[in-house]
Amino acid sequence: MLISPTALYALALLAIPLGAIVLISFWTQTGVRDFDTTLTGANYVEALSDPIYRALMFRSLRIAGLVTLVTVLAAFPIAYFVSFGVPAQKKSLWIFLITIPFWTSYLIRVFLWKVILGYNGVFNSGLKVLGVIDQPLTFLLYNANSVVITLAHAYAPFAILPIFVALEKIDRSLLEAARDLGENRVMTFLRVTLPLAAPGVIAAVLIVFIPTIGDYVTPELIGGPGGTMIANMIQAQFLRLNNAPLGAALAVLAMLIVSVIAVAFLVLGSRASGAKGTRK
Amino acid sequence: MTQISTANRVKPTKPLIEMRDISKHYGDYHALCGITLDIHEGEFFSLLGPSGCGKTTLLRVIAGFEGIDSGAVLISHQDMARVPANKRPTNMVFQSYAIFPHLSVAQNVGFGLRKSTMSKAQKEAAVAEALEMVGLKGYGARAAHALSGGQRQRVALARALILKPKVLLLDEPLSALDRKMREQMQVELIRLQRQVGITFILVTHDQEEALVMSDRIAVMFEGEIAQCDDPEILYRRPKSKRVADFIGVMNFLPATLHSHAGTIIADVAGLGEAEIAADQCPAGIPEGDALVGFRPETLTLLYDGQTATQREAAGVISEVVYYGDMTYYDVTLVGVSKPVRISMRNVFGRDVLAVGDATRVSWSAGALVVFP
Incomplete structure (x- = not known):
């Protein structure tokens, strides 16, 4: 039997670790490195019943949802501008410019946001100099807001690119046809551009939502107590609290929730992009 | 069509x-x-x-x-x-x-x-x-x-x-x-x-x-x-x-124009003299060298025994293109180097002529258009 190297590679790096996590989630930890390997569902019962884990899961969903919303809403006009407002020969330059933030390490970008949003940061000092505020604003850093701002900035290019590609694929004569049939610019956008850009928007939503819900670095560095997310709790269970099976159970649950949401969006996406009429 | x-x-x-x-x-x-x-x-x-x-x-x-x-x-x-x-x-x-x-x-x-x-x-x-x-x-x-x-x-x-x-x-x-x-x-x-x-x-x-x-x-x-x-x-x-040139096929032959008693006469190479009516040429066309055009179907090849209804010219068939219902002949008229194209509807019982055959062509002055 021939198994391709790719399949072996995927098996070793994806399937085995995933299987291990699922397996561990049914164990019980008895010491620093000792496990009771009797299969038990106790970890899942605890993960689902303890209000702390539930609260963290909901907060993660809320933050990831908010990040996705902010990112996609901000990305759409940029993608639209590059696709419709920039001359054809300058489009690649614009896309290139959009990716420039990636040249800096993600960690450094997170720290830079700390500098910008901090108590004596660029933003607060700036507003003080201008006389807009007397006291520094404190709702910016070490809470959910800072996590949303930082993640939205970090993931913006990932959202811009699929939307841009979807907009580029729209035959421009379709927009002229809509105008010709009596619609103004706004209605043309709503009836033609937006439905045809839907696959790109769905892709952007998934690309932003899936990684952000499990993001660990940003909440750790600038989230503060109010910005802690489920990934931070999973890390704490594995390393600090010596309860790998509970951490694994939380990880599996988070994965399941993300999968359900992702599949829902995919179904929504294929329905939006496919024609509504029945094929014969 | x-x-x-x-x-x-x-x-x-x-x-x-x-x-x-x-x-x-x-x-x-x-x-x-x-x-x-x-x-x-x-x-x-x-x-x-x-x-x-x-x-x-x-x-x-x-x-x-x-x-x-x-x-x-x-x-x-x-x-x-x-x-x-x-x-x-x-x-x-x-x-x-x-x-x-x-x-x-x-x-x-x-x-x-x-x-x-x-x-x-x-x-x-x-x-x-x-x-x-x-x-x-x-x-x-x-x-x-x-x-x-x-x-x-x-x-x-x-x-x-x-x-x-x-x-x-x-x-x-x-x-x-x-x-x-x-x-x-x-x-x-x-x-x-x-x-x-x-x-x-x-x-x-x-x-x-x-x-x-x-x-x-x-x-x-x-x-x-x-x-x-x-x-x-x-x-x-x-x-x-x-x-x-853009619409259909048009033959062009060089001609010289002169005025005679108020009418324009074109002396067309290979064909001969023809009276040109006002709608056949641009107003105020100067005398001298000009170009005469005519469509392939306005000329007819004459078979043995047929006589021209209007005017006649002589030539040799230099190319035959057979289309089933139609045949296109390239005919080199006497005194003209470039052949003209003539289209003939194929009629039952009439042979398609061959390359090299000497032929006579019937034409009429009314089918000509003159360009400066």
């Missing part, structure tokens, strides 16, 4: 679209140079020309997709300068058909009815009626992407006609279809235009298509109208060598 005669139709003469000295540049490129043209109500009008001659630009100017640098477009005596595309009484069938891929056939056809005051049932009836008119009855529920090229075009037609525009603009609508389909659609478009009575403006680079379908044709070169006439005049009396 399927030909529906347009000769017995009452020629409409009330101007619906008036174009006054329209000019448009793209940088240094003159897309349209001083176009002045009236298109009448109920007319099937064609803009004919090679690619890049400005015909599509002119159509897009009428539709409101392109602005103009100077001049004016009037539809029903109303200046269109400040009227955007969505407010104009025109609808367009795009070259790509521009069928909305995310909508069904019925949703495509009913796209422009959103603001209509009709009830939902009336709209559905209108869509069904429009689909029936273009021969797509019962296709409403189909997905737009499941249609063939010909069907997409019919959907585009139904979608434009459902709004009952004053003018229907067709941008090379048949160029993407195969030959058989194209000929069928030509006939259907003529039928449809008669049925709805709307002014059709067709853009095409296919001279045969323009001749078959149009009441009048404007031939365009380099952003200017070279000639605007009905198909028969355009074919028989082209005003310039370029128009003559």
Whole structure:
């Protein structure tokens, strides 16, 4: 039997670790490195019943949802501008410019946001100099807001690119046809551009939502107590609290929730992009 | 070629679209140079020309997709300068058909009815009626992407006609279809235009298509109208060598002109002398060297025993191209180096002549056109 190297590679790096996590989630930890390997569902019962884990899961969903919303809403006009407002020969330059933030390490970008949003940061000092505020604003850093701002900035290019590609694929004569049939610019956008850009928007939503819900670095560095997310709790269970099976159970649950949401969006996406009429 | 005669139709003469000295540049490129043209109500009008001659630009100017640098477009005596595309009484069938891929056939056809005051049932009836008119009855529920090229075009037609525009603009609508389909659609478009009575403006680079379908044709070169006439005049009396060359096949022979007792006489190489009437040459054509043109079917090869009804010339057959119903002969006339093309309908019992045969040619002065 021939198994391709790719399949072996995927098996070793994806399937085995995933299987291990699922397996561990049914164990019980008895010491620093000792496990009771009797299969038990106790970890899942605890993960689902303890209000702390539930609260963290909901907060993660809320933050990831908010990040996705902010990112996609901000990305759409940029993608639209590059696709419709920039001359054809300058489009690649614009896309290139959009990716420039990636040249800096993600960690450094997170720290830079700390500098910008901090108590004596660029933003607060700036507003003080201008006389807009007397006291520094404190709702910016070490809470959910800072996590949303930082993640939205970090993931913006990932959202811009699929939307841009979807907009580029729209035959421009379709927009002229809509105008010709009596619609103004706004209605043309709503009836033609937006439905045809839907696959790109769905892709952007998934690309932003899936990684952000499990993001660990940003909440750790600038989230503060109010910005802690489920990934931070999973890390704490594995390393600090010596309860790998509970951490694994939380990880599996988070994965399941993300999968359900992702599949829902995919179904929504294929329905939006496919024609509504029945094929014969 | 399927030909529906347009000769017995009452020629409409009330101007619906008036174009006054329209000019448009793209940088240094003159897309349209001083176009002045009236298109009448109920007319099937064609803009004919090679690619890049400005015909599509002119159509897009009428539709409101392109602005103009100077001049004016009037539809029903109303200046269109400040009227955007969505407010104009025109609808367009795009070259790509521009069928909305995310909508069904019925949703495509009913796209422009959103603001209509009709009830939902009336709209559905209108869509069904429009689909029936273009021969797509019962296709409403189909997905737009499941249609063939010909069907997409019919959907585009139904979608434009459902709004009952004053003018229907067709941008090379048949160029993407195969030959058989194209000929069928030509006939259907003529039928449809008669049925709805709307002014059709067709853009095409296919001279045969323009001749078959149009009441009048404007031939365009380099952003200017070279000639605007009905198909028969355009074919028989082209005003310039370029128009003559673009439409159909035209033979050219050198000639010298001189005036005799008020009439112009052309001494045509290989043929002989011919009297030229006023409509056969541009007014005020100078005497001396000129060029004479005639169509292949205006000359006839004479078989043994036949005599010319008008005039006769001698030559040798240098090429024979057999088409089944027709045969094209290249005949080298005495005293002319370049052969002229003559087309003959093949008649049962008459042999096709061979290369090298000496032949006599019958011709008449009235078929000639003179160019300076």
